[in-house]
Amino acid sequence: MKSFQNVQNGRSPNSPEMMDRNMRPSEAASYTGLSESTLAKLRMRHKRDHGPRYIKISGCVIYRRSDLDDWMDQHVVGGAGK
Structure with a gap:
């Protein structure tokens, strides 16, 4: 997995270079907990x-991590909020 490789290479999943990385639908599904x-x-x-917002280039679907995070933040239910 890329995220594991990046941690091995000293890159945290929350490091600036990883924050807006692109994901294929299978990676986005794992990240969000939804199915493809x-x-x-x-x-x-x-x-x-x-x-969530996505990019389509030559028929390939790509998700940005920041778009997935924004979309999930919009669906938070309950709690005290920010």
């Missing part, structure tokens, strides 16, 4: 406003 199928459904036209 759920992320694919959220990319469908009628659900685009509900899922």
